[in-house]
Amino acid sequence: MNRRAFMKTLAGGALAIGLNSGLGPLPSKSLRAQGFPDLVATKGTDLTAMFDRSLEALGGLGQFVKNGQTVLIKPNMAWAVDPAGAANTNPGLLSHIVKNVLNLGAKKVYVFDNTCDNWADAYRVSGLEKSAQEAGATVAPANTESYFQKVVIPGETTLKEIQYHELYLEADVILNVPILKHHGGARMTAAMKNLMGAVWDRRPLHRNGLDETIPELLLYKKPTLNIIDASRIMVSGGPRGHGDSQYLASQMMIVSQDPVAADSAAARLLETAGLKAPKYIEEAARIGMGAADLNSLNIQRLTA
Amino acid sequence: MRRTPARIRRLIAYALLALFVAALLYPASMEEVLQILPKLQFGQLTAAMMSNGSQKFVVIVSVMSVLTLLFGRFFCAGLCPMGALMDMVSLLRGVISKQKFAYKPAKKSRMIVPFLVLILLWLGLNIPFGLLEPYSLFVSKSLFYPGPSILLFAVIILAACRGRAFCNSLCPAGFILRILSSATKYHLKFDQNQCLRCGVCSQVCRTSAIDGNEQNIDRSRCVLCLDCLSVCPNRSLTWGTLPPASLPLRRPFLHQLPLVILAAGTYLTPASIRAKSFYPPKTAPVLPPGALSLAHLNAHCSLCHSCIIVCPNEVLIPSGENSPSLWARPVLNPYNGFCQYDCTLCTTICPTGALIGMTVEEKHISRLGMVYFEREECVVIKNRTSCGACAEMCPTGAVRMITGLYGDEEPDIKKEFCIGCGACQNVCPVRPFSAIRVQGLLVQQTAVQPVKVESEDLTLNEDFPF
Numbered sequence: 001m002n003r004r005a006f007m008k009t010l011a012g013g014a015l016a017i018g019l020n021s022g023l024g025p026l027p028s029k030s031l032r033a034q035g036f037p038d039l040v041a042t043k044g045t046d047l048t049a050m051f052d053r054s055l056e057a058l059g060g061l062g063q064f065v066k067n068g069q070t071v072l073i074k075p076n077m078a079w080a081v082d083p084a085g086a087a088n089t090n091p092g093l094l095s096h097i098v099k100n101v102l103n104l105g106a107k108k109v110y111v112f113d114n115t116c117d118n119w120a121d122a123y124r125v126s127g128l129e130k131s132a133q134e135a136g137a138t139v140a141p142a143n144t145e146s147y148f149q150k151v152v153i154p155g156e157t158t159l160k161e162i163q164y165h166e167l168y169l170e171a172d173v174i175l176n177v178p179i180l181k182h183h184g185g186a187r188m189t190a191a192m193k194n195l196m197g198a199v200w201d202r203r204p205l206h207r208n209g210l211d212e213t214i215p216e217l218l219l220y221k222k223p224t225l226n227i228i229d230a231s232r233i234m235v236s237g238g239p240r241g242h243g244d245s246q247y248l249a250s251q252m253m254i255v256s257q258d259p260v261a262a263d264s265a266a267a268r269l270l271e272t273a274g275l276k277a278p279k280y281i282e283e284a285a286r287i288g289m290g291a292a293d294l295n296s297l298n299i300q301r302l303t304a
Numbered sequence: 305m306r307r308t309p310a311r312i313r314r315l316i317a318y319a320l321l322a323l324f325v326a327a328l329l330y331p332a333s334m335e336e337v338l339q340i341l342p343k344l345q346f347g348q349l350t351a352a353m354m355s356n357g358s359q360k361f362v363v364i365v366s367v368m369s370v371l372t373l374l375f376g377r378f379f380c381a382g383l384c385p386m387g388a389l390m391d392m393v394s395l396l397r398g399v400i401s402k403q404k405f406a407y408k409p410a411k412k413s414r415m416i417v418p419f420l421v422l423i424l425l426w427l428g429l430n431i432p433f434g435l436l437e438p439y440s441l442f443v444s445k446s447l448f449y450p451g452p453s454i455l456l457f458a459v460i461i462l463a464a465c466r467g468r469a470f471c472n473s474l475c476p477a478g479f480i481l482r483i484l485s486s487a488t489k490y491h492l493k494f495d496q497n498q499c500l501r502c503g504v505c506s507q508v509c510r511t512s513a514i515d516g517n518e519q520n521i522d523r524s525r526c527v528l529c530l531d532c533l534s535v536c537p538n539r540s541l542t543w544g545t546l547p548p549a550s551l552p553l554r555r556p557f558l559h560q561l562p563l564v565i566l567a568a569g570t571y572l573t574p575a576s577i578r579a580k581s582f583y584p585p586k587t588a589p590v591l592p593p594g595a596l597s598l599a600h601l602n603a604h605c606s607l608c609h610s611c612i613i614v615c616p617n618e619v620l621i622p623s624g625e626n627s628p629s630l631w632a633r634p635v636l637n638p639y640n641g642f643c644q645y646d647c648t649l650c651t652t653i654c655p656t657g658a659l660i661g662m663t664v665e666e667k668h669i670s671r672l673g674m675v676y677f678e679r680e681e682c683v684v685i686k687n688r689t690s691c692g693a694c695a696e697m698c699p700t701g702a703v704r705m706i707t708g709l710y711g712d713e714e715p716d717i718k719k720e721f722c723i724g725c726g727a728c729q730n731v732c733p734v735r736p737f738s739a740i741r742v743q744g745l746l747v748q749q750t751a752v753q754p755v756k757v758e759s760e761d762l763t764l765n766e767d768f769p770f
Contacts, residue, residue: 041768041770043767043768080645080646116696116697116731117644117645118616118617118644118647120332120616121644121646121647183692183696184692184695184696184704184705184713185690185691185692185693185695185696185705185713186690186692187690187713202693203693203731203733203735204733206683206691206692206693206731206732206733207683207691207733207734208689209683209687209689209690209691210689210690210691210692211689211690212689232761235762237701237704239696240696240697240698240699242700242701242754243701243754243755243756243757244701244754244755244756244757244759246759246761246762247761247762248761248762248763248764249761249762249763249764250763250764251764252764252768264770265770268769268770269764269769271769272764272765272766272769273762278690279690280690294770299770301767301768
């Protein structure tokens with residue numbers, strides 16, 4: 001082995017160690033080893049009860065949130081649309097999660113979104129700012145570039161660097177709480193697409209193709225847990241919703257540590273309304289971000 | 305010495321100035337202030353009256369005119385933010401130099417500039433007016449536009465050297481108020497028995513209007529700062545009824561001039577009509593909501609830039625075009641931002657009616673521009689990737705994603721719904737020019753309101769489709 005090869009190996013090893021220590025081994029492995037399911041889907045009419053039931057099946061929220069940790073809850077509050085429009089995460093669900101996280105002794109709970117509509121309007125009209133604050137979370141702004149930090153994405157990627165919100169990078173635990181919707185550009189928005197709200201400049205993602213770039217958002221840091229609000233799904237006119245948008249009353253919640261698996265299950269729900277599954281799910285599985293094939297997973301189906 | 309009146313005057317003027325600045329900085333939370341204060345600006349009201357030819361502003365202008373006829377230039381003393389700013393600057397002057405003010409006889413030549421500015425305003429050319437009117441000057445402090453900010457700087461320097469000289473030599477509102485107040489009945493006067501002829505009052509008068517030796521105050525130039533009361537050692541300045549004054553203009557009928565100008569502007573062919581012949585425009589940029597048309601905007605806009613400063617999305621900018629019909633007018637630049645669907649702030653603040661106030665419902669169908677889609681440049685077509693950013697942002701559904709020839713989603717334009725807010729152009733990832741853009745309209749239009757269809761929610765056939 002000459003010096004150059006040695007250096008390459010060394011660099012590769014360092015990268016591997018860095019990746020491992022940074023991201024850790026896939027946490028679902030350890031949960032799986034404990035006998036918990038890979039994905040929990042819960043039917044019901046009350047989102048808070050559905051959340052409790054789902055987390056119970058995964059061994060409780062304490063599996064993911066420990067005393068003294070900084071927790072980021074990332075809802076979808078991109079739109080100045082009231083909760084009846086189902087364009088943003090349900091405010092009741094968000095406040096319920098905030099309270100549960102605080103009860104587990106979290107040091108600090110943050111909530112933010114880099115909104116599409118004017119941020120002050122979106123935070124207010126969605127009702128999420130109020131509900132999160134009342135539950136005890138800190139609602140952080142994400143409306144200027146100064147809150148974001150640039151990170152370099154390792155490997156052969158389309159996006160060489162991404163500007164993540166500093167809280168996304170700092171948080172010990174990230175709870176990704178999207179609402180499932182039709183999306184005109186990407187076909188569907190759920191767990192993976194919701195992470196675009198933690199990124200400052202989204203134009204590079206659109207410019208280079210959403211199907212290729214959305215999975216790459218997971219390369220640097222993955223959410224700890226994905227909780228998809230699929231109680232009432234906008235199946236046309238998404239993601240904002242138009243006056244003639246149609247909805248699917250699916251009354252479901254999908255919870256998984258694997259954002260690809262969660263999105264894969266969510267896509268099945270959209271398919272029942274005649275929509276096509278987004279291409280970024282397969283792409284995410286291809287680059288090893290999770291499992292797209294639901295048959296290979298241990299899925300627990302519950303009713304709350 | 306009676307310091308209280310001057311202190312109260314300063315308190316009011318500075319409080320209003322602070323309120324003004326706060327409202328411009330935090331427009332969304334101080335909308336009420338924006339609805340009142342700019343609409344009490346005499347200069348803006350003048351422009352509004354003369355260009356609208358409507359009765360809307362007549363009442364408030366009449367009330368202010370009568371009050372000025374009776375009590376002098378109270379507006380300059382308290383309501384004018386630029387005046388308050390100049391007072392602050394002249395306070396500094398006292399610290400820097402010990403040079404005092406001195407009485408100077410009125411010069412008629414000082415009335416030429418504002419007079420010409422008003423004549424041009426009457427003719428429909430309002431750019432000079434916009435540059436010299438104090439509210440416009442104050443608000444368009446405009447870090448944005450070189451013209452007004454250099455002017456503002458010059459006016460501040462003038463204030464530092466000559467106190468309120470601006471108000472009596474350049475200000476078009478001051479011109480009208482000056483003539484109105486020249487024969488004021490109830491005003492400051494000397495108590496002949498008390499006055500020591502010390503001349504201290506002349507030395508503090510920032511308009512050089514007090515002749516201490518002759519015991520005479522030029523009421524037309526006095527801006528009622530009341531500082532003379534604070535310094536008079538023998539309390540010889542009091543309020544009282546005065547005999548008719550010597551008038552600044554030789555011919556008495558000229559004192560009806562401001563009223564003649566206002567009436568002529570208001571009732572004889574409003575400037576909006578004259579403006580059309582002044583600069584017939586051929587194309588237009590995207591104009592702010594409520595502008596109605598480029599001709600309407602040109603006729604009424606006094607270049608105060610209030611709309612630009614309050615715009616929460618920073619989409620409004622002063623036009624960079626150097627034509628008389630567009631120079632420094634507020635226009636949308638969708639590359640900076642986009643016009644928020646539910647926001648009507650700019651139409652709220654406009655003091656001259658250049659932007660007609662509207663409800664949120666009216667805003668929803670107010671078309672500022674028309675979408676233009678350059679299909680070959682779109683990343684979806686060009687690279688066959690997924691994007692849809694434009695459709696995502698479109699608030700009306702004028703841009704939607706449909707399944708195209710290749711089975712992929714691509715933008716589809718429904719022009720009838722487009723309101724020209726610029727969200728699509730703003731978010732489009734293609735640069736330097738977006739593949740989807742908004743083109744301006746000479747006359748703004750009404751868009752078709754998308755029909756609301758409340759359909760029953762679909763239900764799942766099976767409990768778990770996976």
